[in-house]
Amino acid sequence: MAPDNKKTEAPVKVNWQLARSMVEPLYAGQCLETGEPRMSHADGMASILRGIRDDDELIAAAYLSSVQDYLKNPEEWIEKSFGGKVLELCTDLQRLMKLSEQARSSNKEANAASQPEKLRKMLLAMCGDLRVVLLRLASRLQTLRWFVMHPSDDAKIYAAETLQLYSPLANRLGIWQMKWELEDLSLRFTRPEVYQEIVRHLDASRAERLAFVQQAVTKIRSLLAAHHIRGEVSGRSKHIYSIWLKMERKHLPFERLFDLRALRVIVDTVEQCYEVLSILNENFTAIQSEYDDYIAHPKPNGYRSLHTVVKASNGLPVEIQIRTREMHEFAELGFAAHWRYKEAGNSLGVNSAEEQKVVWLRQLLAWHSDVEPPRAPGVEDDLIYALTPMGRVVELAANSTPVDFAYMVHTQLGHRCRGAKVNGAIVPLTHKLKTGDTVEIIAAKSGGPSQDWMNPELGFAAMARTRGKVRTWFNQLHLQEQIARGRDELDTELARLGKSTYNLESLAKTLGFESVDDLCLTIAKDEISNRAIEAVVVPQTQKKAADEPVIPVKPAQPRAHHDNGQILVAGVGSLLTQLAKCCHPVPPDEIVGFVSRGRGVVVHRADCPNVKNLMEQSKERLIEVSWGEAPEDTLYPMEILVLARDRIGLLKDVTDVFIRLKINITNVNTQTVKNVARLKFGVEVAGAALMQQALKEILEVKGVISAHRS
Known part of the structure; x- marks a missing residue:
């Protein structure tokens, strides 16, 4: 047996030290736009990240994130040497860097209106790998540290952007270890006088505060x-x-701040947290208005602790935080302390990773709302961002509902939407979604939308796009119903003519329709009669041209010049007679009479479809009639139907035929369907011969397909 040359590709083992050694010669002598050497910046990022998370891929990405500027095919090299995850981190970080540059350039041009859009793009860019946000925060923190050692006029710009974008992000993710430093350094550059004043006050009171805190720590330990x-x-x-x-919020000078003294108590269990709180309340005077239970009611970013303020023996207040070790780890590192990935030895598996991603995305979405600039009263955001259960971000208009959400995910899901859960709770379909909501659509296996969804006053759909899709569904449903009804009528007519097996495609093409459905739709709308179908499916016979099948339509009231003496009723004297308006008999057509109630004898052509029905229903009332002698100036009303390819001047050319033959036109109706014109003329002729001459000349007109009596 031939050896199998196909090898299973082993996962790439990431070594961040190797990454550092490989990029060091590339970065030699290269600087960032801030003036900081690239290698120094990468080392700073790696140092920050190692203090938060021991992750070789993450630290390797910190070193490799700038190689795109120096290599010809950097993506291929990174993936081959360090794996696809590291490549994804580097690519996403580069995208965020570029967006950050755009945001800063917009600020320089005082174009604040573009900032919300930049935030949204940034948010979506972060949704690839959760760790990319740590890389971005570490990069910004290292930049601010560089500015501390190397002052620059650009420091204020970077610091202002940090306060607007990155410190709120660190806060939402609970990475306070980075948040405090980002904020303190940003304040140092945006308000240097304020920063230095607070530092001086803290230095001046440091000894007194340290002594007070040490005394309080000793007493609580003994308790x-x-x-x-x-x-x-x-x-x-x-x-x-x-x-x-x-100081800004309460309009207080530094000297009047009495809560600069703060302690932290870390215990093993939640029960011990409340036990410690009880001990403190027994031995100190608690300020009840300053008590917060973030264990029972965690902050939106997941932070948990007990906060209380008590008065020491000297009457000065002291803040005390009480938490477990797990809570403390989370308080320092936030979600970074709990992120896990599908790796060898990870017992949590895919589902847990997906759940954590949804939680992370919710914090990221909430961060977006934190950094939006203040709005005037009554002005709301034009967009919101919600999540599918799998963590997909869905952009919606403000005040959107679960119905809007379903249609944005997929049109078919919207059609089958029957209910929804928002953040795990069942809500009505009129529920208004907010940024950060996780929406699960409850869908039927089949079915369609409700007509109520098209009414904006009922509140089921806030987006015009949604209402348009619902309207399209019902229009399509109505169209299919009309086509089905037309098909039934067509099948019935073909069965009556004994042509049930007639090729429908051929019939539709002959009548000028592109498809059978178009023909059936026209039949349902009563825009074509059964005689038009009969004219095509019944073969031409050797009968006189006057007897050939034609297309009947409802005629306008004709003018007829005849008297009863021209119709002879067999075996009876002169009777009240009238020509049938359904078939317009003209000498020498074969005719038959029908004794009506109150209208005398109605004369039909022998081949009139109505006569066939009368023979089945009231055969005894049919009588034999024949044409009699009529005055030479007698005119008979009739209708002629012309089918032609539509063009400019068509109606004039056909009308000219009647004018040349001195045929009086009593009315004209025109209609164009699928570029085929249907011209129906009401005329008065002296007999069939003149009518046949007119039909012959009409057929010679350019573009005419057929011309028949109706």
Whole structure:
């Protein structure tokens, strides 16, 4: 047996040290637009990321994210050397970098209107791999650190963008370790006077605060030991940016801020958190208005802790946070502490990874709403972003409903929508969606939409696009019903003519229709009669041309000049007679009489379809009649139907034929379907011979397909 040369490709083992050594010669002597050496920036990013997450792919991407500028085929090289995940991280990070540059250029041009759109594009770009956001935050933090050591006029621009975009993102993801530093450094460059003033105050009061905190830590440790609770008690520093926000919010100078003293207590279990809270309330005076239970009611970004403020023995307030070790890890690293991927040894598997991605996307979407500029009262966003259960981002108009959401995902899903769950709870179809909602559509296996969805006042669909799709569905349904009804009428007529097996495609083409459905639709709309079908499917006979099948239509009221003496009723004297308007008999047509109620004898052509029906229903009322002598100036009303290819001047050319033969035209009706003109003339002729002459000349007119009596 021949050896199998096909090898299974082994997954690439990522080595971030190898990545560093490979890019170092590429980055040598190269600098970013900020002036920072590329290699120094990459080392800084890697250092920041190692403090948050031990991830070789992530750190390798930090080093490789700029190789696109120096290699001919960087994507192929990165994927071959470090794998597809690292390539995806580098590609997404480059996209975010470019969008960030665009956002800054827009600000320079004072084009603030473009900023929301940049945020949306950035949001969607981040949805590939969750870790790309860490790369972007680490890159920005390293840039701000560089500006601290190397002041630049551009530092203020980067800092303002950080406060607008990146620190809210870090906050939403709960990565406070990066959030505080991003905010403090940004304040240093955007408001240097304020920053330096707060730093001076903190330095001046540092000794007093340290002594106070140390005393409080010692007392709380002894209380925990007395109650046999193992825990860590430590002081925590207030960040400069949060101090400034409080000064701005409460309009207070630094000297009047009494909550700069803060402690943190870390225990093993949630039960111990509440037990510690009870101990503190027993031994200190609690300020009840400052109590927050974020364990029972977590923040939107997932943060959990107990917050309380108590007064120490000297009457000064001190903030105390109480949390478990797991909560503390989350508080420091946020969602980065819990991200997992489908790797060897990962017991969570795909479903858990998908669930975590949905949670992450919800935080990212909420971040988008955080950084939008303030609006005037009554002004709302024009778009919202919702999620499918699998984490797909769906862009919708403001005030959209689950019905709108379903149609945006797929038209067929919208048609079959019967209910919805938003964030796991069943809601009515009129429910207004918000950015960050996870929407699950409950769909039937078959069926269609409701007509109520087309009424905007009922609130089922906020988007015109949705209502248009619903309207299209019902229009198509009505069209199919009309085609089905027309098909039934066509089958019935063909059965009556004994032509049930007649080729329908050929019939449709002969009558000028592109398809059988078009013919059936015209029949359903009563735009073509049964005689038009009969004229095609019944073969021409050797009868006189006056007897050939023609297309009957409802005629206009004709003028007729005849008297009863010209119709002879067999075996009876002169009776009240009139010519039937359905077939317009003309000498020498074979005729038959029908004794009507109140109208005397109605004279039909012998081949009139109505006579065939009368023979089946009231045969005893049919009588034999014949043409009698009539005055030479007697005129008989009749209708002529002309089918022709539509063109300019067609009606004039056909009318000229009647004028040349001195035939009086009493009325004309025209209609064009599929570029085929149907001309119906009401005329008065002295007999069949003149009528046949007229039909012969009409057939010679350019574009005429057929000309028949009706």
